Each structure stands twice: as structure tokens, then as C-alpha cells.
Amino acid sequence: MKIVVRVKLELSAYQADTLAATLRACNRAANHVSEVAFRTGEVRRNGLQPMVYRQVKEDFDLSAQPAVRVVKKVCDAYATLKANIKAGNLGPKGSKRRNKAESKSIRFREDAAQAFDDRCLSWQTEARTVSIWTTAGRLKGIRFVCSENAAKMIADHRQGESDLVFRDGSWYLLATCDIPEPPLFEHADWLGMDLGIVNIATTSDGTVMSGRRLERYRKRMRALTAKLQAKKTKNAKRRLKAIRRREQRFATDTNHCISKTLVSTAERTSRGIALEDLTGIRERVKAKHEQRYRLHSWAFAQLGAFVEYKAQRAGVPLVHVSPAYTSRQCSACWHTHKQNRVDQATFACRACGMTMHADINGSRNIRHRAADAWQRGAVNRPSSA
Structure with missing residues (x-):
């Protein structure tokens, strides 16, 4: 079974700026690839990658493997959209929500998560550091913090890609771990x-x-949010940002x-x-x-x-x-x-x-x-x- 383990990165100002620039470059490249996929109707990786690979590397300053990951990210997004339409999650054919989703290409936020495989990201679990590719070169010795159980799980069971995520001013890595599934016991x-x-x-x-x-907590948070939104001051906006999520x-x-x-x-x-x-x-x-x-x-x-x-x-x-x-x-x-x-x-x-x-x-x-x-x-x- 697959378990996702999240670790928090401890970055200097330079490292944070470099990772932010890397995310922006990857997501701008993903938007370009998405427009090509929407215009041509080609959403298979084997058909889309030869069309955009060289331009993504040259125009967006990406290396070979990150460019491949960007194309895969776009193909996965269109596969998810197709599955949602087939399952009826966007409404029946002709509905406003489904028409809106099908009428334009998929867009990615500039700080959207980006997947890195073992060629772009390496883990040193004993030292609690990672080495990651960026548009400014490879950053080595980036420290991460997590529990002992999480570190052991990453060392023993990590497989596949890891996602770089920026959320609420902090940087995280999400590692996928494939742990053995115990047999079901005989229940009485x-x-x-x-x-x-x-x-x-x-x-x-x-x-x-x-x-x-x-329910009491939700009621209190709704009242606080409404009160801060009514003030419309800079301090109120800072407070709203602090309590979001x-x-x-x-x-x-x-x-x-x-x-x-x-x-x-x-x-x-x-x-x-x-x-x-x-x-x-x-x-x-x-x-x-x-x-x-x-x-x-x-x-x-x-x-x-x-x-x-x-x-x-x-x-x-x-x-x-x-x-x-x-x-x-x-x-x-x-x-x-x-x-x-x-x-x-x-x-x-x-x-x-x-x-x-x-x-x-x-x-x-x-x-x-x-x-x-x-x-x-x-x-x-x-x-x-």
C-alpha cells in the first residue's frame, strides 16, 4: 500500500528564492505544453513529448529530465480531466461547468507543485538532507525536518517521484512510500x-x-473571518492569511x-x-x-x-x-x-x-x-x- 510522507524543508533566503524561480519556470512550461495539447488534441505522452520537448528546454531553461516531468504532468492533468468527465463529476454534457472545463486548456498556478524523480532529487536520510535540481544549478545539503518514524519510512520504503510543494510560506517535500500490506486477520x-x-x-x-x-470551532472561525473581512485593513488581511486553512x-x-x-x-x-x-x-x-x-x-x-x-x-x-x-x-x-x-x-x-x-x-x-x-x-x- 502507498503512504505519502510530508517533510518540511529548512531553507535560506537564497535557496527559497531559487526554488520559487524553479517552480515558476516549470509551471510556465507546463502552461505552454497544455496549450499545445489543447490545440492539437494530443494528450498522450508519446505523441506530445516530441512536439514540445526541444522548445521547453530552450525557452524555459529546463534540463532534460525536468522537461520530461513537465510533459508528464500535463498529460496526467488531462487524463484526470477525462476521468472526471467520464464519471460525471463535472455535470452532464452541455452543463455550464463541463463546458467551461472543456472550452479551454488546463492552466497551472505559478507556485503549483512539481514532481521530481530520482534523477532530479536525491535523499540523504541519515543526514536529513536532500539535493535537488533547480534552474540555477543543483542545491545540495538542504535540511529537512520530520519525525523519526517518517524518516525511517522514507529510508526503507520510498519509491517513485517526490513532489515539491509551497504552501502558506513554507516549503515541503511529499514522498511516496510503498509499504508491505499485512494479511487480513480472521474476524469474529x-x-x-x-x-x-x-x-x-x-x-x-x-x-x-x-x-x-x-461545530463550535467552525462557528467561531466563521465569525472571526466575517469580522476581519468587514474591516478591510492591511492588518486584518494579514490576520486572514495567517488563519487560513x-x-x-x-x-x-x-x-x-x-x-x-x-x-x-x-x-x-x-x-x-x-x-x-x-x-x-x-x-x-x-x-x-x-x-x-x-x-x-x-x-x-x-x-x-x-x-x-x-x-x-x-x-x-x-x-x-x-x-x-x-x-x-x-x-x-x-x-x-x-x-x-x-x-x-x-x-x-x-x-x-x-x-x-x-x-x-x-x-x-x-x-x-x-x-x-x-x-x-x-x-x-x-x-x-
Whole structure:
């Protein structure tokens, strides 16, 4: 399985300026290659590279291997666009969003990430330094900082390209590590997990992980952002720049903590994990105007991805089941009725009279469906994170 490890670079002013100039040169070259690809319709690397290779090297001051990486970057971007169109992520044919994407060439920001292979970037993990190609020559001895586990993973399992990223005034390298995948252990039962907004995750054991703390933080950040935007002063703009992505980082950390707890619980009790397949839920659910922000800031896909890759690393079986009627079905007698769900937190079966927390009832329904889904093979078994 593949894991991405991020390390932070410690740069001098000259080194930072040199890397910034390198990113600008690579992305300007990528924009030129993208225009050629859009104009000619040639988006295959074998067909596009002979058309632009010499001009990219001469006009944008790139060496041979970086020029090849730039062409590959453009081809990958068009392959991703084609896949999104085929999957319907940009809307049906003739929609405004799809027409906008198809009517012009793909553009790259001047500080967009750039991939470097082993010919352009070398790692010295024991010394915690890297050597990287730039338009001003090769920079050697650039120090990076990371945890001991991250450094060991890079030394033992790093493969393929590494991405140079500039974000919020700092420079990072993202290294792809291919670690061996442990075999799935024999599970005795399933741990059902119901995902939600009020309660981020609820397990069939009765553990409720509330989203109240995260919701309060989001509300406070929205109020602070609105207040600073209204001021329109230089100091307010500096403060807005400083706090950008803070809410996102807070939500990501919360999802990491929840997923780690769930996977460790399943591993300790020799159980698999059962999740709802919530693909397309934002298109299916109709929310009131005041609830749309909460719905679209719900990071359920990220939490599911974290649970999946952590389960894969631990050898914990994982299955996705249909979420249909899990909130209306009684986990004791299987009676399904719309009025069984009294309110957000209360479930009361109209047939057998059983009452319990609504999210716990839903997680138990997910647990019951997991065994059948695993046995018939109609599941998403852990494959790659």
C-alpha cells in the first residue's frame, strides 16, 4: 500500500528564492505544453513529448529530465480531466461547468507543485538532507525536518517521484512510500460505524463521538473571518492569511484521532469495520439554506479514507454497506417505518416498542448488514489508501 510522507524543508533566503524561480519556470512550461495539447488534441505522452520537448528546454531553461516531468504532468492533468468527465463529476454534457472545463486548456498556478524523480532529487536520510535540481544549478545539503518514524519510512520504503510543494510560506517535500500490506486477520464479528454531522461517528458498541467541539470551532472561525473581512485593513488581511486553512487542519486532526480510535478498537477485539457507502450523498440530500454550510463542510469522505488506510495497515477487514433505511429500520425486529425516527437523537420502533439512541440503532443495522455483504463478496475490500 502507498503512504505519502510530508517533510518540511529548512531553507535560506537564497535557496527559497531559487526554488520559487524553479517552480515558476516549470509551471510556465507546463502552461505552454497544455496549450499545445489543447490545440492539437494530443494528450498522450508519446505523441506530445516530441512536439514540445526541444522548445521547453530552450525557452524555459529546463534540463532534460525536468522537461520530461513537465510533459508528464500535463498529460496526467488531462487524463484526470477525462476521468472526471467520464464519471460525471463535472455535470452532464452541455452543463455550464463541463463546458467551461472543456472550452479551454488546463492552466497551472505559478507556485503549483512539481514532481521530481530520482534523477532530479536525491535523499540523504541519515543526514536529513536532500539535493535537488533547480534552474540555477543543483542545491545540495538542504535540511529537512520530520519525525523519526517518517524518516525511517522514507529510508526503507520510498519509491517513485517526490513532489515539491509551497504552501502558506513554507516549503515541503511529499514522498511516496510503498509499504508491505499485512494479511487480513480472521474476524469474529463486525464493528458498525454510523457517520453523521451532529455525532461524527457512532459505533455499534454504543460509543458516540460528538461533533459539538468541531461545530463550535467552525462557528467561531466563521465569525472571526466575517469580522476581519468587514474591516478591510492591511492588518486584518494579514490576520486572514495567517488563519487560513486553520479550520481545515482542525477537522483533519479530529478525523485522524477518531479513525485511530476506531481501528485500534477493532484490532483489539478482533473485529472488522463496517462503514456506510455515502457516495453522492450531497447530491441526494436536500438541506435548508442555513444548513448547507454544515452539510458541505462535513468531511465524511476524509474520515472514511482515514479509517480505510489505517485498517489496511493494521490488517483489519473493512466493508462498505448500503446506508438505505439504516436510520428508519429497527435493529431488534427489522421493522422499517419513517416515523420510527422520532427526532435526530431518538429512535422508537412502532412495532416492538424498542427505544434507543438513533445513531446507535443505525450503527447496529450497519453491523448486521456487514456479514452478509462480506460473505457474498459485494463489498469494497481494502485495496489502496
